[in-house]
Amino acid sequence: xxxxxxxxxxxxxxxxxxxxxxxxxxxxxxxxxxxxxxxxxxxxxxxxxxxxxxxxxxxxxxxxxxxxxxxxxxxxxxxxxxxxxxxxxxxxxxxxxxxxxxxxxxxxxxxxx
Amino acid sequence: xxxxxxxxxxxxxxxxxxxxxxxxxxxxxxxxxxxxxxxxxxxxxxxxxxxxxxxxxxxxxxxxxxxxxxxxxxxxxxxxxxxxxxxxxxxxxxxxxxxxxxxxxxxxxxxxx
Numbered sequence: 001x002x003x004x005x006x007x008x009x010x011x012x013x014x015x016x017x018x019x020x021x022x023x024x025x026x027x028x029x030x031x032x033x034x035x036x037x038x039x040x041x042x043x044x045x046x047x048x049x050x051x052x053x054x055x056x057x058x059x060x061x062x063x064x065x066x067x068x069x070x071x072x073x074x075x076x077x078x079x080x081x082x083x084x085x086x087x088x089x090x091x092x093x094x095x096x097x098x099x100x101x102x103x104x105x106x107x108x109x110x111x112x113x
Numbered sequence: 114x115x116x117x118x119x120x121x122x123x124x125x126x127x128x129x130x131x132x133x134x135x136x137x138x139x140x141x142x143x144x145x146x147x148x149x150x151x152x153x154x155x156x157x158x159x160x161x162x163x164x165x166x167x168x169x170x171x172x173x174x175x176x177x178x179x180x181x182x183x184x185x186x187x188x189x190x191x192x193x194x195x196x197x198x199x200x201x202x203x204x205x206x207x208x209x210x211x212x213x214x215x216x217x218x219x220x221x222x223x224x225x226x
Contacts, residue, residue: 001172006155034214043203043217044156089155099144099207100171101215103155 002027004092006104013080014112021107023090024072030092033066033073034101038087047088048075080111114139117218119204125224126194134189134221136204142216143209145187146171147179149200150220156203162187163209194225 003026013019025033031052036044050057050064050073057064061080066073077084087108091101117138126132138145143164148156158171162181176198178190187206191198204218 032213043219045217046214049214099209099213099215100146100158100161102158105155106153 002030002092002094002102004090004102004104006090006107008107009105010108010110012110012112015080015082017080019075019077019080019084019109019111021075021088021090021109022072023074023092023104024070025092025102026071027092027094028068028071029094032093032101033064034091034093035064035075036089036091036103038089038106040086044089077109080109082111082113085109085111116140117204117206117216119202119218119221121221122219123222125226126191128194128196128225130194131190131192132194132223134191134202134204134223136187136189136218137185138187138204138206138216138218139185140206140208140216141184142206143184144207144213145181146205146207146215147177147187147189148203148205149173149198150203151200159189159202191223196225199223199225 006023034049037047038044063076087106090104093101120135146161147159157173160179162168202221205215207213
């Protein structure tokens with residue numbers, strides 16, 4: 001089955017700096033890569049996603065890149081703010097496989113004011 | 114739309130007791146999922162369903178059972194609760210098709226002592 005590895009497990013940055021979280025996946029058939037943000041005690045919520053036919057996607061301060069050859073994808077947050085502090089999860093899925101996603105173990109991002 | 118709702122929010126069980134975690138969605142999604150999230154870890158898939166009457170095991174199904182009699186409801190049954198089942202349980206749903214985000218419920222925090 002699919003295996004998703006996520007690094008780093010914790011990340012601390014100063015407000016205004018950039019943050020980068022990286023994930024690798026094992027199944028070359030995976031074609032959908034969402035990123036979820038989970039605030040303390042809350043449910044995971046989608047913040048951005050990328051499909052296998054796209055190499056990069058950007059939404060304001062958040063961007064995701066995908067390298068299908070190397071089987072890795074990354075989340076980039078620019079101009080970080082304290083409210084960006086949360087746990088971020090990457091996931092990989094095959095679109096036709098009942099929508100099942102395999103999640104990484106998460107990255108705890110702390111943005112220091 | 115209420116989205117995905119779960120009950121109860123919190124529960125403490127004694128070893129050997131049984132309980133059912135309820136999950137309901139009002140988005141007419143065919144696909145529904147149960148995950149557990151252990152402290153500091155990612156989401157592990159317990160069971161999933163692609164429609165009423167159809168369920169299948171995920172990555173960690175032992176000690177759990179599910180049923181799907183309607184499109185809206187996907188209850189998770191714990192029989193003979195064990196301390197290893199102490200976790201936060203999330204239900205999620207998605208519409209059929211490729212590249213679909215998962216919508217999560219608020220979670221149920223379960224402690225088995």
